[in-house]
Amino acid sequence: MSLPKDIYRTLEDIVGTENISDDPAILDSYRYSLAHTAIHLGPFYDTCTPRGAAVLMPGSTEEVQAIVKLCNKHKIKFKASSTFWSAQGYPSEDGAIQLDMRRMDRILDIDEKNMFAVIEPGVIGATLQAEAMKVGLNTHLPGSGCSCSILAGATSYFGSGPSNLYGGWHYDNLLGLEWVMPTGDILRTGSLGAGCGWFCGEGPGPSMKGVARGFLGAKGAMGVFTKCAVKLFAWPGPATLPTEGTIPAYRVKLPDNFKAYTVAFPSWKAWADAAYMIWDTGIGYLAHRQFNMFGRELKHAMVKILTDPTKTLSDLETLLEDPEVQRITEESMRDFQIILVGMTQRDIEWQDKAFDEILARTGGWKVEAMLEPEIHDWSMLYLIRLGHKNLNLVFGGSYDGCFGLLGAADFGAAHAEEASEFKKEWEKHGAVVQAGGDCMMGPIGGQGGGGTCLWENFTCFDPHDKESVEGTLALFDAATAMGIDRGWGVGMEKWNAVARGPDGKTTPKEERDRMHKDTPQPSMFRYQHKVREALNPNDLGDAYYETLED
Numbered sequence: 001m002s003l004p005k006d007i008y009r010t011l012e013d014i015v016g017t018e019n020i021s022d023d024p025a026i027l028d029s030y031r032y033s034l035a036h037t038a039i040h041l042g043p044f045y046d047t048c049t050p051r052g053a054a055v056l057m058p059g060s061t062e063e064v065q066a067i068v069k070l071c072n073k074h075k076i077k078f079k080a081s082s083t084f085w086s087a088q089g090y091p092s093e094d095g096a097i098q099l100d101m102r103r104m105d106r107i108l109d110i111d112e113k114n115m116f117a118v119i120e121p122g123v124i125g126a127t128l129q130a131e132a133m134k135v136g137l138n139t140h141l142p143g144s145g146c147s148c149s150i151l152a153g154a155t156s157y158f159g160s161g162p163s164n165l166y167g168g169w170h171y172d173n174l175l176g177l178e179w180v181m182p183t184g185d186i187l188r189t190g191s192l193g194a195g196c197g198w199f200c201g202e203g204p205g206p207s208m209k210g211v212a213r214g215f216l217g218a219k220g221a222m223g224v225f226t227k228c229a230v231k232l233f234a235w236p237g238p239a240t241l242p243t244e245g246t247i248p249a250y251r252v253k254l255p256d257n258f259k260a261y262t263v264a265f266p267s268w269k270a271w272a273d274a275a276y277m278i279w280d281t282g283i284g285y286l287a288h289r290q291f292n293m294f295g296r297e298l299k300h301a302m303v304k305i306l307t308d309p310t311k312t313l314s315d316l317e318t319l320l321e322d323p324e325v326q327r328i329t330e331e332s333m334r335d336f337q338i339i340l341v342g343m344t345q346r347d348i349e350w351q352d353k354a355f356d357e358i359l360a361r362t363g364g365w366k367v368e369a370m371l372e373p374e375i376h377d378w379s380m381l382y383l384i385r386l387g388h389k390n391l392n393l394v395f396g397g398s399y400d401g402c403f404g405l406l407g408a409a410d411f412g413a414a415h416a417e418e419a420s421e422f423k424k425e426w427e428k429h430g431a432v433v434q435a436g437g438d439c440m441m442g443p444i445g446g447q448g449g450g451g452t453c454l455w456e457n458f459t460c461f462d463p464h465d466k467e468s469v470e471g472t473l474a475l476f477d478a479a480t481a482m483g484i485d486r487g488w489g490v491g492m493e494k495w496n497a498v499a500r501g502p503d504g505k506t507t508p509k510e511e512r513d514r515m516h517k518d519t520p521q522p523s524m525f526r527y528q529h530k531v532r533e534a535l536n537p538n539d540l541g542d543a544y545y546e547t548l549e550d
């Protein structure tokens with residue numbers, strides 16, 4: 001579907017000739033088929049996200065507003081995305097206009113005293129972090145990595161990552177917000193809406209965070225967020241990271257007030273108890289079950305490869321036969337990574353002692369192999385910077401998460417082994433990477449510095465291979481059935497697919513409605529339908545905004 005010439009010319013007048021295209025080759029480059037959510041769009045070898053009618057790169061809020069108003073006039077759907085991490089940043093229907101927000105990439109302010117930054121959509125985590133560190137501050141980075149938009153995580157999606165523990169995830173960190181609403185009106189929320197600056201998202205102006213983003217965000221389906229403020233937090237380290245090493249073994253040597261540990265436990269109960277004690281004690285800067293994304297039986301061999309620039313993936317099988325690697329793999333079955341950071345030398349000494357006491361009480365231990373200088377300094381940089389997220393795709397070219405088990409630490413821990421064994425049996429079928437069943441990674445901490453953990457069981461597959469794609473889909477169907485049968489609820493493998501069908505088209509409304517009705521709080525989706533009717537009367541978003549009308 002192409003735009004009528006007169007509409008195209010009007011859009012061209014708004015953004016400039018060089019910032020709009022309906023060339024099929026350009027439009028196809030904005031179709032998604034490379035990573036995890038692609039499995040739900042149908043086979044990589046067959047289809048991917050729908051082709052847009054045009055792609056535009058607006059350069060200002062005024063240009064975005066003009067585009068949205070024109071879309072309302074002609075009933076054209078539109079979708080904005082900043083750094084395009086997943087399929088949910090792309091239109092879910094043919095003929096929509098794709099807004100690529102990369103031109104709006106300015107850090108408008110870093111308020112050192114009040115500890116927040118004002119940014120545009122194209123500002124990535126790496127850039128904001130580097131600028132914040134110059135003034136003794138840091139930003140939360142989402143689990144998708146430092147190459148992703150901070151605004152997108154704060155306004156439109158999950159925004160969870162290792163620094164949940166100390167810095168708060170993006171749901172907590174969103175302050176003032178500038179929102180081009182689906183009608184083209186501009187809403188400025190919180191203190192910004194009252195002319196008092198960016199410092200607060202909840203008042204004294206209109207408090208619209210719940211409507212604008214809720215828990216998971218509208219994923220670009222309800223207008224365009226053009227600016228926002230996010231909280232920053234203390235960084236007691238150097239103004240620039242003293243990085244050294246060779247691809248991919250980059251590492252950083254930081255002062256003695258930084259400590260990086262991988263810790264393991266004799267049981268899942270002990271693992272959960274340690275998480276609760278960390279939250280209660282108030283220690284820790286970053287905490288995540290990060291390297292388990294490679295799988296419990298592969299992760300230490302992968303760490304050896306990634307910290308040694310002379311090794312490649314072709315060394316994996318040889319390393320897996322090494323008795324020492326096997327010993328360390330067995331030792332760290334139930335583990336997570338944590339970085340302690342002291343604001344003073346006394347602070348880090350106290351945190352270290354408190355953490356040792358937590359390990360003593362739970363029977364946990366520090367994995368000594370991860371304290372080797374090269375590995376310690378590599379894991380430190382990995383967690384602080386999150387600059388290696390291409391490794392999510394390294395095994396097969398694509399991945400998705402199943403189960404999820406979001407909740408208190410002992411909820412996921414109680415079911416981790418059962419979910420792992422279930423997936424391990426499916427790995428034997430040959431469709432997905434054999435990694436030991438337990439590939440569950442996620443943050444040790446959620447809202448308010450504690451409270452929740454996430455158990456995203458990475459499932460890696462080959463999107464070019466029909467058998468691998470279809471076998472992974474079968475695994476996910478079985479995982480959903482198991483989650484419902486065990487009372488865990490529908491897993492993330494199903495929610496990731498909620499707006500998509502196997503033919504690359506929108507999932508039938510009946511299927512989405514059935515899922516929404518089966519949730520513990522279906523009224524939430526009914527209220528979101530009312531919100532959409534009020535704020536987006538022409539329904540110019542897409543199926544990623546979850547609603548239920550009945």
